[in-house]
Amino acid sequence: MSLRRNVAFFGALLVAAVLAFLLSPLAGMKGYSPLDVISGALSSADHGIFWKVRVPRVLLSLLAGAALALSGMTFQSMFRNPLATPYTLGVASGGSFGAALTLKLGLTFSLAGLPASSIGAFLGCLLAVTLVYGVTRLKHGFSTATMLLAGVAVGFLFSSVLMFLQYMSDFAETFRIVRWLMGGLDIVGYRHVLELLPLVLVGGAVVVLHVRELNLLVTGDDLAAGRGVDVVAVRRRLFFATSLMVGGVVAACGPIGFVGMMSPHICRMIIGSDHRLLAPAATLFGAVFLTVCDTVARTIIAPAEIPVGVITALLGGPFFLWLLTRGSTERG
Amino acid sequence: MGLTGNSRGSDGCAPLHGPGPGTTGERAGGPQTPVVQVEGVSVSFGRKPVLHGVSARIRKGAHVAIIGPNGAGKSTLLKAIDGLLPLAAGQVSLQGRPLASWSRKEIARLVSYVPQADGRTLPFPARDFVMMGRYPHLSPLSAVSSLDREAVNEAMRVTGTERFAERRVDTLSGGERQKLFIAAAIAQGAEVLLLDEPTTFLDPKHQADVLGLLARLNKERGVTLLTVTHDINSAALWADEILALREGRIAWSGPAEDAMDNRVLGAVFDHEFRFATREDGKRFVLPEGGGRA
Numbered sequence: 001m002s003l004r005r006n007v008a009f010f011g012a013l014l015v016a017a018v019l020a021f022l023l024s025p026l027a028g029m030k031g032y033s034p035l036d037v038i039s040g041a042l043s044s045a046d047h048g049i050f051w052k053v054r055v056p057r058v059l060l061s062l063l064a065g066a067a068l069a070l071s072g073m074t075f076q077s078m079f080r081n082p083l084a085t086p087y088t089l090g091v092a093s094g095g096s097f098g099a100a101l102t103l104k105l106g107l108t109f110s111l112a113g114l115p116a117s118s119i120g121a122f123l124g125c126l127l128a129v130t131l132v133y134g135v136t137r138l139k140h141g142f143s144t145a146t147m148l149l150a151g152v153a154v155g156f157l158f159s160s161v162l163m164f165l166q167y168m169s170d171f172a173e174t175f176r177i178v179r180w181l182m183g184g185l186d187i188v189g190y191r192h193v194l195e196l197l198p199l200v201l202v203g204g205a206v207v208v209l210h211v212r213e214l215n216l217l218v219t220g221d222d223l224a225a226g227r228g229v230d231v232v233a234v235r236r237r238l239f240f241a242t243s244l245m246v247g248g249v250v251a252a253c254g255p256i257g258f259v260g261m262m263s264p265h266i267c268r269m270i271i272g273s274d275h276r277l278l279a280p281a282a283t284l285f286g287a288v289f290l291t292v293c294d295t296v297a298r299t300i301i302a303p304a305e306i307p308v309g310v311i312t313a314l315l316g317g318p319f320f321l322w323l324l325t326r327g328s329t330e331r332g
Numbered sequence: 333m334g335l336t337g338n339s340r341g342s343d344g345c346a347p348l349h350g351p352g353p354g355t356t357g358e359r360a361g362g363p364q365t366p367v368v369q370v371e372g373v374s375v376s377f378g379r380k381p382v383l384h385g386v387s388a389r390i391r392k393g394a395h396v397a398i399i400g401p402n403g404a405g406k407s408t409l410l411k412a413i414d415g416l417l418p419l420a421a422g423q424v425s426l427q428g429r430p431l432a433s434w435s436r437k438e439i440a441r442l443v444s445y446v447p448q449a450d451g452r453t454l455p456f457p458a459r460d461f462v463m464m465g466r467y468p469h470l471s472p473l474s475a476v477s478s479l480d481r482e483a484v485n486e487a488m489r490v491t492g493t494e495r496f497a498e499r500r501v502d503t504l505s506g507g508e509r510q511k512l513f514i515a516a517a518i519a520q521g522a523e524v525l526l527l528d529e530p531t532t533f534l535d536p537k538h539q540a541d542v543l544g545l546l547a548r549l550n551k552e553r554g555v556t557l558l559t560v561t562h563d564i565n566s567a568a569l570w571a572d573e574i575l576a577l578r579e580g581r582i583a584w585s586g587p588a589e590d591a592m593d594n595r596v597l598g599a600v601f602d603h604e605f606r607f608a609t610r611e612d613g614k615r616f617v618l619p620e621g622g623g624r625a
Contacts, residue, residue: 080453209472216464219454222447225416227520228440228468273455 006271013284020291021062025054027295029302052189059193061185061294061308062287064253065263067200067245069286072260073267073278074207074242077214078235079147082323085260086246088148090155091128092257095243095250097158097165098124100177104165115251118195122247128154129239180254182307185294192252199248204283206241210234211275218273256309258316259290265323365428367392367524367556368413368443373422375408382408384580385422392523395550395557397567397588400577401601406560409577410526413558414445426524440468444522448529449509454501458512461501462487465519487519490553491545507538511545518549524556525549531566539563543570564605565616568592576600589614 026032032050036042042050072085086092102120109116135150162181166174187193207214213234216224225231249256263286264278271277290308293315297308368390375383383405390396398406411417413424415431424431426442444465454461465487466480488494493515496508504512510530517525530546531539547570549555561567567574567588574591576584583600584591591597592615597605606618 212464212467212470212472215456215460216467219456219461219464220447220452222411222416222445225436226414226440226445226447227464227516228435228437230436268455274460 002272006277009267009270009281010284013281013288016288017062017284020288020295021058024058024061024291024295025050027299028054029298053187056187056190056193057185057294058291059190060187060196060252061291063193063196063200064185064249064256065259065286065288065290066283067196067203067249067286068256068260068290069263069282070204070207070279071242071245072286073264073275073282074214074238075260076264077218077273077275078238080218080220081148082265083148083261083320084151086125086242087255087257087260088155089129089132089151090153090158091125091132091151091243091246092250092255093155093158093162094124094126094128094131095121095247096124096181096255097162098122098127098247099251100162100165100180103177104169104173115195118199118248118251121251122199122243124158125243125247125250126239128158129243133235133239182254182309184307184309185253185290186298186305187252196248196252199244203241203243203245203248206237206244208279210238211279214238214275214279215273254309256290256312258312258319259286259293261323262316262319263289265319364391366390367394367427368558369425369428370409370413371423371425373409373412373424374420375405375412375417376420381420382580383412386577386580386582387422388575388582388585390524390556390558392556393550393554395547395570395572396559396575397571397573398558398560398575398577399562399564399567399591399600400583403579404577405580406577407528410445410528410558410560414443414526415439416445437468441521443524443526444517444520445526446513446517446528446530448532449506449513450533454509456501457498458493458501458504459484459488459497461512462493462516462519465516468520483521484519487515490518490549491515505538507534507541510534510538510542514542514545514549518555523554524558527557527559529560529562531561531563539566546570564597568616569610569614592616 022034026034026037028049030046030049032042032046036046037050040047068086072087075084075086075089075091076082078084086095098120099117101124102116131154132147132150135154136147162177166177169177213224213229216227216229217231217234221231264282267278267281267285271281290312293311294308297306297311300306366389368388370386370388372385372387373383374381374385386405386409398409400406408417412419415424415434415436426434426439431439456464462484463476463480466476466483469480469483470476485494488497491511491514493508493512496504496512501509501512514525514527514530525546527546531542534542543566546557546559550557557571559567559571568591569588571588574584574586574588575582576591576596578600584596592607594605594607597603597617607615608618609615
């Protein structure tokens with residue numbers, strides 16, 4: 001019975017999320033015992049590491065993973081293609097460019113509590129998505145192949161501009177940009193978490209309010225419009241929402257690939273394509289997945305640390321190939 | 333009655349002859365408002381014009397087949413009626429009100445576009461797919477009500493799709509899918525169905541099934557049908573009225589039986605047809621080939 005399977009899956013995801021939240025901060029270069037944390041037996045240095053480095057980092061990974069997975073799901077469903085994600089469509093590159101530009105220009109203003117880099121990343125994402133969508137719409141009919149190609153092209157475009165930015169930067173700046181492009185969750189304090197939280201909450205809420213429309217978009221734009229969906233308006237809102245989330249994540253941790261592609265796809269294989277279930281499942285899965293990847297990234301070769309983007313890409317690359325060879329690039 | 337040619341469509345008031353589609357139900361002294369009215373509609377794809385000043389009135393409860401050669405603009409006309417395409421000129425009205433003043437949900441409660449049940453991926457159970465037809469009746473935060481469930485059950489019962497209600501749509505046969513698409517349109521509560529080649533890829537049995545279902549919906553429930561088809565015989569034998577398009581203009585319109593003539597069909601399709609008469613007196617087109625030059 002599929003109901004039982006769904007309940008089991010959600011149960012497992014919830015348990016995994018709680019475990020990831022509770023256990024992940026304990027692991028790292030130096031492991032902590034939960035008893036020490038609870039009884040307050042940590043030294044003041046360890047206390048600082050645990051509460052000011054590990055816990056915010058885990059919170060950020062949960063939040064970023066959730067946002068990336070939800071954004072990935074939205075793109076995959078809107079474009080009816082499992083390979084369409086903010087990352088593959090060049091949206092994350094646009095965000096990276098926007099954020100890097102604000103860093104390079106030394107913009108430090110903040111607007112409504114959001115730092116310039118978040119705003120730059122958000123605008124970059126929006127620009128990329130508009131470009132990709134605009135190019136795709138130019139040709140009569142909506143072809144997924146055109147869109148993926150446009151995404152790749154736009155991604156390249158932003159990457160080369162980014163490269164130019166790096167070239168124009170001094171050694172230290174270049175290193176910062178390169179390191180940041182690998183994606184990383186190494187933050188100190190709660191500032192990044194608090195900056196990302198409202199973006200994810202607003203963007204996520206918009207997506208969740210459109211689960212019915214996403215279901216209909218999966219059936220095709222013509223059927224969706226025929227059922228009463230204002231396809232253009234819904235797409236615009238969802239672009240905005242995902243740009244908000246992806247821009248926020250990119251600004252806080254750099255472009256982290258593949259979480260947004262794999263998480264919704266794996267969830268879809270288990271609980272199906274109904275977005276009323278898929279949206280919460282992908283959100284939880286992405287959160288857990290990125291947290292686990294990050295935990296691995298900072299423990300596997302401790303005391304050194306691998307950027308989390310390397311881990312997700314190592315897992316994601318083969319998954320991407322598997323998807324391709326499975327021939328599941330659905331028609332647009 | 334007869335063929336009008338293409339020239340007269342370009343002036344923005346396409347010809348309708350004799351009773352014409354939808355006009356048969358009108359009575360002198362009190363013409364009822366047509367459920368669909370198309371006035372001088374032109375549509376272009378990029379620079380390529382597809383429809384030129386097409387006009388038609390579709391009466392409530394009519395069963396109209398839209399025929400014509402490939403590229404005549406048949407599917408475009410259906411989509412234009414449902415407001416799925418921007419018009420370059422002209423106006424579509426539903427129940428006498430211009431389409432522009434309707435919201436998408438309002439349109440969907442009256443009209444449902446039923447595309448071909450092609451090979452698109454539909455990863456949903458059949459019942460969930462039909463339930464999506466209830467979308468225009470739901471507000472963003474409202475849950476599905478018992479009324480919605482009842483509408484879905486009824487639509488599936490009428491269309492005979494209950495027996496595969498729990499199966500995934502993309503595991504169904506072409507005929508089953510087509511019936512399911514119609515079921516979703518019924519659940520949508522639409523009084524006008526715009527069907528785009530509903531029987532093209534179906535075997536003879538499923539063709540008859542789907543056409544029979546549509547005829548019943550039309551006769552018993554008063555559903556207005558506009559069906560684009562390449563099958564002249566199904567148009568002539570099942571529909572009451574025919575609207576023939578050629579090169580983006582209305583070439584002919586009138587009662588279905590009057591179309592079965594080379595003066596009409598021959599000119600619309602630029603092809604000489606051979607006709608025969610069935611035992612009930614209805615004329616049909618004989619198949620081509622089979623040893624003839």
